[in-house]
Amino acid sequence: MSPLEISGLVKRFGEGPDAREVVRGLDLQLIPGECFALLGPNGAGKTTTLRCALGLTAASAGSIRLCGLPVPERARDARARVGVVPQLDSLDPDFTCAENLLVFAGYFGLPEREVRPRIPELLAFAGLEGKENARIQSLSGGMKRRLTLARALVNRPELLILDEPTTGLDPQARHLIWERLRRLTAEGTTILLTTHFMDEAERLANRLAIMDAGRILAQGSPREVIAAHIEPQVVEIFGEWQGEGAAAWAAAHAHALCQRCEVSGETAFCYTTDAAPLLAHLAQRPGLRSLHRPANLEDVFLKLTGRDLRD
Amino acid sequence: MTSVTSHFAPPRLSLRLLAVWRRNFLVWRKLALPSIVGNLADPVIYMLGLGYGLGMLVPEVEGVSYIAFLAGGTLAYSTMNAATFEALYSGFSRMHTQKTWEAIMNAPVSLDDIVVAELLWAASKACLAGIAILAVIAAFGFAASPLALAAIPVIFLTGLCFAALGLIMTALAPSYDFFMYYFTLVITPMTLLSGVFFPQGQLPDAVRAVAEWLPLSHAVALVRPLLLGELPTQAGLHLAVLAGIAIAAFWLALGLTRKRLLK
Numbered sequence A: 001m002s003p004l005e006i007s008g009l010v011k012r013f014g015e016g017p018d019a020r021e022v023v024r025g026l027d028l029q030l031i032p033g034e035c036f037a038l039l040g041p042n043g044a045g046k047t048t049t050l051r052c053a054l055g056l057t058a059a060s061a062g063s064i065r066l067c068g069l070p071v072p073e074r075a076r077d078a079r080a081r082v083g084v085v086p087q088l089d090s091l092d093p094d095f096t097c098a099e100n101l102l103v104f105a106g107y108f109g110l111p112e113r114e115v116r117p118r119i120p121e122l123l124a125f126a127g128l129e130g131k132e133n134a135r136i137q138s139l140s141g142g143m144k145r146r147l148t149l150a151r152a153l154v155n156r157p158e159l160l161i162l163d164e165p166t167t168g169l170d171p172q173a174r175h176l177i178w179e180r181l182r183r184l185t186a187e188g189t190t191i192l193l194t195t196h197f198m199d200e201a202e203r204l205a206n207r208l209a210i211m212d213a214g215r216i217l218a219q220g221s222p223r224e225v226i227a228a229h230i231e232p233q234v235v236e237i238f239g240e241w242q243g244e245g246a247a248a249w250a251a252a253h254a255h256a257l258c259q260r261c262e263v264s265g266e267t268a269f270c271y272t273t274d275a276a277p278l279l280a281h282l283a284q285r286p287g288l289r290s291l292h293r294p295a296n297l298e299d300v301f302l303k304l305t306g307r308d309l310r311d
Numbered sequence B: 001m002t003s004v005t006s007h008f009a010p011p012r013l014s015l016r017l018l019a020v021w022r023r024n025f026l027v028w029r030k031l032a033l034p035s036i037v038g039n040l041a042d043p044v045i046y047m048l049g050l051g052y053g054l055g056m057l058v059p060e061v062e063g064v065s066y067i068a069f070l071a072g073g074t075l076a077y078s079t080m081n082a083a084t085f086e087a088l089y090s091g092f093s094r095m096h097t098q099k100t101w102e103a104i105m106n107a108p109v110s111l112d113d114i115v116v117a118e119l120l121w122a123a124s125k126a127c128l129a130g131i132a133i134l135a136v137i138a139a140f141g142f143a144a145s146p147l148a149l150a151a152i153p154v155i156f157l158t159g160l161c162f163a164a165l166g167l168i169m170t171a172l173a174p175s176y177d178f179f180m181y182y183f184t185l186v187i188t189p190m191t192l193l194s195g196v197f198f199p200q201g202q203l204p205d206a207v208r209a210v211a212e213w214l215p216l217s218h219a220v221a222l223v224r225p226l227l228l229g230e231l232p233t234q235a236g237l238h239l240a241v242l243a244g245i246a247i248a249a250f251w252l253a254l255g256l257t258r259k260r261l262l263k
Ligand SMILES: Nc1ncnc2c1ncn2[C@@H]1O[C@H](COP(=O)(O)OP(=O)(O)OP(=O)(O)O)[C@@H](O)[C@H]1O
Pocket: A013, A014, A022, A040, A041, A042, A043, A044, A045, A046, A047, A048, A049, A087, B263
């Protein structure tokens, strides 16, 4: 059974002429035990897709099964088997760390005597050993995020959904969360996460989907997506040679030396299967500096979703 | 699927709503004493100040001392205030500022459960505050009859009624500032017109005809005689009006909250 199956999902906000279609025919099928990353720029519809999947808002069209149960009809039963780390922290500021876990477990109908013995273990998992009685206000942003992760595990979920779990965290906190998520997948928990960070997706995800404007533009393993959507090598070119910047250089020469070239400000990104002729050409123009590297997920992301700012 | 009719469909509830009620209770328990004193101090000071001060000028109202007259009104309006404050400010902070409701909805709890739990909690808290005020009133000797205990279910119902009305405001509020209008335009005039501080007989006929239908008037009409050791007249009517307003207001509040949060 797929932990989450979405087909033909459409979500519109508003009615009549003001209606905005935010999710436009999205299909997604999670494989049990995998870590799946949903990548997309701001406003792509990631959070909206998750809210639909959890039955927190009604889909305008399409069908959803969460843990094998139809949503929204049986969303409540399905959510009993899912853990959620929402995009915005929603810990209870009136409670300590331990109380946050106990009270949240209460919403799943789990009795205190069952949950209390597990609290040290849950806090340790989140790197919050001994913080039972700490107040939420005294926690750093990273600690809050980790406590939210612990909270999402109180019901021992089959599927863990994380909406931008590491946005705003320092590298230490990000690495700890990644390590814990790997441990969870190793134990058989399926993970669905959204992120803006390509490295996060590349490291964690068995499969990923890049979405923009409510549609999935590419889907597969990180390697597959890179192979299918972009030339394998990139040369980034910047600087100036004989009064000519990278943009002017690209306009004159790029088409002859690489398959595809994108100019962003005063940097040219040349995509190619064979960088040798291009590098030889650049060697003649020492003022133009360059960086030669393999193409990565970020290149695919920018190719598919464009380089313009979203908001 | 997101039509107006579905927003105003009857609630679908589960016992999980008790966990939500309990969450609010546990927070309250941490600060129970200051909370009760806070709910208690203002009305008791007014009651004693006005009761003994004005009481010197107004020897008797409807056959009892002014302060004995004031006691029932005080209990009723302070219950209204406690329920209203909880549904407005605390409710809004849980719904909007702290995102507590959003967190809860990720568990197997529905928004319907949450809104009913908030209703019951605001009424419970108002009732707890009311019991404390009743104890003070009794200590001063203005609730001598055992009939005064019958005021407790009445204040719970009063709490439900005003919590439900308050939740409508919470569902509509863009920010905390919005609640000032509700207090200035609804709650304060209602307090003055519902026979809390003076008998409604003093009002001009036209005003009185309207004022008698205000929910607080019905609460006062029930609570005051009970504290004076008498059975209220037309008790069934007053109870029915309070219950009717509570149900209608809750239905509207739930629909508006669903519209706000589930879109
Ligand atoms: N309740 C709502 N009412 C109206 N529009 C909404 C609502 N929720 C989201 N939107 C709009 O839908 C679009 C997608 O939003 P969504 O939050 O799903 O994006 P996202 O991919 O999660 O973005 P981010 O990376 O910024 O979190 C945005 O343009 C947003 O303004």
